Amino acid sequence: MLGGYIGPLVILLGGIIPSAIAARLLGRLLRISILLSLPIAISVVFVSVFTRAGTTVLFAIGPFDATLEGVDFAGQVLVRLLVLSTALGLFGLTTDPRALVFDLERRGMSPKLGFAAVATVEAVPLMIERAGVIQAAQRARGLDTEGSLVARLRGVLPLIGPVLLSSLTEVEERSLALEVRAFGRPGRRNLLWWPGDTSAERVVRWVLVVGFLGLVIARATGLLPRIP
Amino acid sequence: MLELRSVSYRYAGYAKRVVHGVDLVLGDGEIVGLVGPNEAGKSTLCLLACGLAPASIGGGLTGSLVIDGQPMTGRPVHELAGRVVLGFQDPTTQRSGVAATVFEEVALGPMNLGLPVAETVARTRRALATLRIEELAGRHPGRLSAGQGQLVAIASLLAMGPRHVILDEPTAQLDPEGTRLVGEALRALAATGTALLVAEHKTDLLDGLCGRVAVVVDGRIVLDGPASTVLGDERLEGWGVEPPSRIRLSRALAGMGVDVAAALAR
Secondary structure, three states: OOHHHHHHHHHHHHHHHHHHHHOOOHHHHHHHHHHHHHHHHHHHHHHHHHHOOOOOEEEEEOOEEEEHHHHHHHHHHHHHHHHHHHHHHHHHHHOOHHHHHHHHHHOOOOHHHHHHHHHHHHHHHHHHHHHHHHHHHHHHOOOOOOOOHHHHHHHHHHHHHHHHHHHHHHHHHHHHHHHHOOOOOOOOOOOOOOOOOOHHHHHHHHHHHHHHHHHHHHHHOOOOOOOO | OEEEEEEEEEOOOOOOOOEEEEEEEEOOOOEEEEEOOOOOOHHHHHHHHOOHHHHOOOOEEEEEEEEOOEEOOOOOHHHHOOOEEEEOOOOOOOOOOOOOOHHHHHHHHHHHOOOOHHHHHHHHHHHHHHOOOHHHOOOOHHHOOHHHHHHHHHHHHHOOOOOEEEEEOOOOOOOHHHHHHHHHHHHHHHHOOOEEEEEOOOHHHHOOOOOEEEEEEOOEEEEEEEHHHHHOOOOOHHHOOOOOHHHHHHHHHHHOOOOHHHHHHO
């Protein structure tokens, strides 16, 4: 029964948590990861515990039986979810998106793909800022955006159109402005800088590659069991 | 020299033309102002003059864009980048969004041209120096005032090394201080010998900066001539263009019976 937990826990406790401690980001990482995975985790727990067929019934709520098999399944999914969210969170917290994109571009990736990736990350705060401005304008014209949950939800709807439309307009003008600056020119660019690649980073990278291949092999050969 | 020859244009998806048979010349080192009421076609002329219309935004064009005697109509915009560039109204939308410093932002264009790093750095420094904004080099482009942001946007264009710069209402979203900063920057830019076409509502900015001014009304150029003549033309207000404050003041004084020329002579 514990077999389904070993692989993810090895990755979590042996790789992600020590790395987060070394980067002094454990607290932030846990907060972000829990926030990221909480909505899915709640639904997984409910669906798994109460709907998974099993022989050992722990307790019942109305027509729904909570089974030991369901709890085990939920636990295995949750630990994998935690591994995914902490790994993504650690990546986001420790990686400068520009450095990642420049490095990928240096290794042959199209600058357009890189731009799309970085611009997406950078666009989020701009959209939030614009939504704030539009919300203030709507409130000045009498829209109620405070009070009960229903009132707040009602206040969100009039924001969606203006935020989306202004974002689309901005994207169009931004793409024209970039085109004027030869962004569409084919061929390689000579980058002003690229992130350093220390020997320690190279070692960690190879360890991760070998570890990843090891896990794939262990999984394929049955050394690591699958979720039942 | 940049020329629009008998250019007519309609936007994609529209049957109606917004520019009708326009001839416009921007000579080497010349500074031309473009004035007109809202919806007159100034922005469209800017898009046509830098090749974005129709190459990037589609639409139907007759006539041609000619730069230094070579027809450029329909060429990809990046092929025109070293010859002509366009700056927009909003400094925010001109930011690439991928640069962490003003220096990187300004360097993006030369970098896109595939220039060697040393040349990119040299051009970037030169552009920042021309607009006297070297002190902004280390700042984040997203944390500048609107005026500073517009200067960075213009420096980003200048770093491309174009011989013609087109600016579509560069001060439209700026406060008086921002407008003053951009005005000074345009004078500095003009001093480098770069040809400038500036579409602008604020005729005070064009007065004293431009050698020539063209008036656009309903997609047609209705008047084109020396700035002092055009900006002082009696018909300007009828076309929806406010004359510079210098002209309005002298007219108001003349209306009160004050002989301005004689007063100035005294």
